[in-house]
Amino acid sequence: MTSGISSLANTAATKTSSTGTSAQEIAGNFTQFLTLLTTQLKNQNPLDPMDTNQFTQQLVQFAGVEQQLKTNDRLDNILTSSKAASSATATSYIGKSITADGSAADLTSGGSANWNLNASRAASKAVVSILDSKSNVVGTQTIALTAGSQTFTWNGRTASGISAPAGTYTIKVAAQDATGASVTVDTSTSGTVDEVDLSGSTPVLLIGKQRVPLSSVQTVGLSTTAG
Incomplete structure (x- = not known):
């Protein structure tokens, strides 16, 4: 009988770590465990009683299993609520003009692509390279940069x-000051959010075909696009 009780306790602990475990299975095992334990206590030999330390340890083990199940349920609820709140926040960006950290920008057919460059200090020479989706350099331009955003x-x-064909292009900037020292230049892009992709684990904003993670958004404002 004792071995049967031990087997139930071990089975419950093992199933808790499995992805397909349900609270109903653990509850059923626990009920069976208590039934076996009660039966054994009623029918034990008074001259050779069962080891109380053993079944006490098994009770503690089942209590730990129950607590773990409750903790997992609460964490799942928290994650679900957090994802719902994040999705609601992301959808509020639709139609808004945003600036996001990043080096990619969309080029429309016959149009232009824009980036925001933020130089840590003035650069007398900045080589700007434009790369296509295959990381091939399609164009370069040498300019001077002032300190700050431009x-x-x-x-x-x-x-x-x-x-160049329409699509998403990436910018790289290698800048130097008058002494030849490197100048740090941060890049970001701007545009109006057209839609939000909620299919992944985190929301992604879409500006045309350009995908912008919600975490990379720097500023949000009203769209300047005429209705």
Whole structure:
């Protein structure tokens, strides 16, 4: 009988760590455990009673299993509530103009692509490279940068002078000051949020085809696009 009780206790502990475990299974095992324990106590040999330390330890083990199940349920509820709140926050960005940390920007057919450059200090020489989706350099331009935030606009033309196809392009900036020392330049992009992708574990904002993680948003404002 004691071995049967031990087996139930061990089974409950093992099932708790399995992904398919249900609270109903543990509750059923616990009820069976108590039934076996009560039966054994009623029918034990008075001259050779069962080891109280053993079944006390098993009771503690079952209590731990029950507490773990409750903790897991509460964590699941917290995660569900957190995801719902995050999704609600993300959808409020639709139609808003945002600035997000990042180096990618969309080029529309026959249009231009814009980036915000923030130089830590003035740079007398900054080589700006534009890369396509395959990380190929399609154009370069050498400019000077002032300290602080400024806008860089690419007209969509490649180094050979032809118009680049519409799509998402990435910018890289290598800047130096008058002494030849490197200057740090942070890049960000702006645009109006068209929709929100909620299919993943975290919401992603979409500006055209450009995907912007919610965590990379720096500023939010009213869209300047005419209705």
